[in-house]
Amino acid sequence: MTFTDWEVDAIRRGLNCYRIANARQGRLLPWKAVIHAVLMSEVTAHVYPKNGEEPEFKEEALRRFANGSQILQPDKLTDLKAFLIQNKSLTEEDFGNESKILAEAKAVQSLLGANTIYTASLVSGMRSHYKAIRNENPKLTEEIELRILPQGNGGFFLTEETYAAIQHLSPQEYEREKQDNLTRSKEIRRGYGFLFTGDDLIHIVLRGYREADRIHFVEFMPLGEKAYPDFFMLRLGSACAPSVDGNNFQTFMHNANALKFEVISSISEQGSDLGA
Numbered sequence: 001m002t003f004t005d006w007e008v009d010a011i012r013r014g015l016n017c018y019r020i021a022n023a024r025q026g027r028l029l030p031w032k033a034v035i036h037a038v039l040m041s042e043v044t045a046h047v048y049p050k051n052g053e054e055p056e057f058k059e060e061a062l063r064r065f066a067n068g069s070q071i072l073q074p075d076k077l078t079d080l081k082a083f084l085i086q087n088k089s090l091t092e093e094d095f096g097n098e099s100k101i102l103a104e105a106k107a108v109q110s111l112l113g114a115n116t117i118y119t120a121s122l123v124s125g126m127r128s129h130y131k132a133i134r135n136e137n138p139k140l141t142e143e144i145e146l147r148i149l150p151q152g153n154g155g156f157f158l159t160e161e162t163y164a165a166i167q168h169l170s171p172q173e174y175e176r177e178k179q180d181n182l183t184r185s186k187e188i189r190r191g192y193g194f195l196f197t198g199d200d201l202i203h204i205v206l207r208g209y210r211e212a213d214r215i216h217f218v219e220f221m222p223l224g225e226k227a228y229p230d231f232f233m234l235r236l237g238s239a240c241a242p243s244v245d246g247n248n249f250q251t252f253m254h255n256a257n258a259l260k261f262e263v264i265s266s267i268s269e270q271g272s273d274l275g276a
Helices: 005-021 031-040 059-066 074-086 098-112 119-124 171-179 249-255
Strands: 129-137 140-150 156-167 186-196 201-207 214-219 231-236 258-265
Touching: 005 031, 005 059, 005 074, 031 059, 031 074, 098 156, 098 186, 119 186, 140 258, 156 201, 201 231, 249 258
Parallel strands: none
Antiparallel strands: 129 140, 129 258, 140 156, 156 186, 186 201, 201 214, 214 231, 231 258
């Protein structure tokens, strides 16, 4: 069984969610315990060898897969997918919508996408993880992460956005939230991106779980220069904070609902070990 980059990324996220969900006293579930649970599951093909040898699943390989620096063999990915779905860390829907997104991405990219001599190399050179942080007011910080998965044809890429609004609570507010068992939610949106115009600018199209939940990112070039490898992008379709007075660049960024996305990790920095 073969897995696309999107599916591998879903399994990786599900694995990390499983460890978090099964944490004890603030400590994540050890990799040895994760492997034991996988091998003892009735839905997985891998089991403990009867001759007492070490199992094929290795703690270090699983750890590297979880942090994105290594890829597991397809048979291990198959077992992890089945195990994580059984334990509700993943759902079949996490894998079922990629074909629709790919079809839409190909159609839009063929109609609106750039086709310069640099397009393919710019897409393949994008980093895998970007993050923007914006302080809306002294009590609220927005964190937006974009995960990038370039596709084989080089013309477009799949994208996932994680949006979190972090409140800076007073000690009294924190205790009240803790007593009420309130949790801080995150919004997840998925979609695709491509380059457009002769300047190879980025355009990202995202949708959430609700049909009306659509977000677009459009890159612009501050001061006439591209800020590669970081990007400045307008975030369209979301609620904007009240406008503020001023004529500097920070004021423009705020009023335009614009963000600077900085590199967290690079695809070229990540290794691949299909023998793991």
